[in-house]
Amino acid sequence: MSIVVQKYGGTSVADPERISRVADRIVATRRAGNDVVVVVSAMGHTTDELIELAHAVNPDPPGREMDMLLTAGERISMALMAMAIQARGVEAVSFTGSQAGILTDASHGSAKIQEIRGTRVTDALQAGKVVIVAGFQGVDPQGKEVTTLGRGGSDATAVALAAALKASVCEIYTDVDGVFTADPRIVGNARKLDEISFEEMLELAASGAGVLMSRSVEFGRRFNIPIHVRSSFNDNPGTWVKEQTMEQAIISGVAHDRSEAKVTVRHVPDRPGVAASLFTPLAEADIDVDMIVQNVSSDGHTDISFTVAKDAADRARAIAEKVAAELEAGEVDVDEGIAKVSLVGAGMKSHPGVAAKVFQALAAAGINVEMISTSTIRISCVIREDRVEEAVRVLHDAFELGEVPA
């Protein structure tokens, strides 16, 4: 029998009615002859509510207790899901991350999955049961301390379980129909993609497409597990994320991201080791730096700009100012009024004119490009935040990504 892993997010299990609807779908998958493993997130806004409670009793809650607290969320949804399935006459059993053998490192709040020892899961499958596993959580290798995986953790649980169980597919159920050529709330004729490669999906996720997190796509790619992103509210096929895609479009989509700020260090002496002296302390402070741009040198000095998450901007500024003083560089500016627009497509590799076309389209709309960064399959531009929706539409049109009117 083939194993299907299904993951349902918080909106899909937000109340008893939705849980019951999802249970119907799971039971149908089981009755179609599959072994089914289901990963669930916490119901609706449970996690946010628990975080709020924590901050009400402690402004800086310790990570270990925070993980104890938050793991209650999936415990509730997994037990309810198992009950709902049993109410339909199908055997089911729920397991915590710990019981499912999801071993992680000990970093509370942002643990990484190290290994899955899934004997309880496989035993239960062999006994004919549907297995429900709590997403987002694991246990340290000693099996003593509960951990959580951080953002996108439930997707990561699902894809990692699919890999460990050699599942035929990992279905990620969400509140949208799949991966789109652009955010449909911004671009009216955005088109749902039938399939997309892991590589492109990784670039889209890193560029702000919220539907899948990079870490789960990375798992899928590493273990070659096809991921089917689809809606839990209808039966439409969604988007398949997989190794090889049949149709190799030049461009897959346009993503945008308003969550970053730009930090610029002015008048930095242009000598070896300068970049290291800036980015090493940022890395040590656990600040993720996205784009880095260094202008050509003039008079032996240069400007270095980089982008970080807005909520890390103040810490980044403090570190940059300290380094700037040591290097005898100039001022440090933080600009929160920026956004990033990115064009992603595997076909870009063999079509050298893409970058030029991006710049022309933005220029024709009068949108100034402040930073540029490229990979072999992505072009990202930092622009003013108030122009970002226009930029998405301009690029979506320029590359004719939309639905062709019937």
Next chain:
Amino acid sequence: MSIVVQKYGGTSVADPERISRVADRIVATRRAGNDVVVVVSAMGHTTDELIELAHAVNPDPPGREMDMLLTAGERISMALMAMAIQARGVEAVSFTGSQAGILTDASHGSAKIQEIRGTRVTDALQAGKVVIVAGFQGVDPQGKEVTTLGRGGSDATAVALAAALKASVCEIYTDVDGVFTADPRIVGNARKLDEISFEEMLELAASGAGVLMSRSVEFGRRFNIPIHVRSSFNDNPGTWVKEQTMEQAIISGVAHDRSEAKVTVRHVPDRPGVAASLFTPLAEADIDVDMIVQNVSSDGHTDISFTVAKDAADRARAIAEKVAAELEAGEVDVDEGIAKVSLVGAGMKSHPGVAAKVFQALAAAGINVEMISTSTIRISCVIREDRVEEAVRVLHDAFELGEVPA
């Protein structure tokens, strides 16, 4: 250093503000030089809300998943309590029932504590930490399946932990000031008892006094752990439940219970084995029978009456009717309009006139007694439910249990 175990019920930890207030009390106990172990229930009505969710997805939720679900409640309150204590500069760590080594049998929903292997608790105490333990929950001896202890489970957790840790006292914090001579909502001048023996407290608890459950008193008696029942809303001393009491009052208090129904099997052939044939199948169906009364025989037949919890009355009737048919007995009546009033006091043993005084007092008020049952330190009467408050007041007055006016 002496170990103090404190237990806080759902109302005491109902919201972040109350949790913070309780944390102040715990920190004060710690700073007074005690090792402190705290047992918490789920916040406010969390358990009821989770039960409601379960019934919304499955009218008959399986016990194993129900335990998975309900144990999320104490997980939330224990983590928040540990955070609140740490916010006050005192180290604290929370443990689930499983982590605290509370091993139970495998009866989901009504597990019995078998053993406490508290090495994580004692290690944490030795490291100077306040230890928070989830009440109401444990794990089966294989450490694989989570269990809950049923009604009064958090008190049982606290007293059992106090016994295992050889604590100097187990403090049960609740929303009333202690154990009273009668329910203060019914008897205006009911008096708080300063102390009461385990034996009397057991009889009061079994007779409907809700403040402590029999199982925790039983633990206290078996391991001789003094239990201090007191309010979490003020600093007043409460009621000490212990082995020997200084003042030996004749009567400790009046309890009442409206939760039972009376089942009567009429015209039962009066021959050996008849009672066994009725009460064996009831026990096998897990129905707790409280009082049993059999009238004297006339014409070789008798009536047998017994009381059971109202919510078990329908099942009890079905079993009794089946047995009655086999025995060729008469009809089975179920009467839900009854209540039980009980007088409890260790001094009763040496004062033979107590029973007579009870019947006189009730008779003088025109209250008819339908069933009587006695132990060496308790007299219980079944009466009409609509007379129960009056009966409590009548007995409270007859034995002069109230506050003496200043």
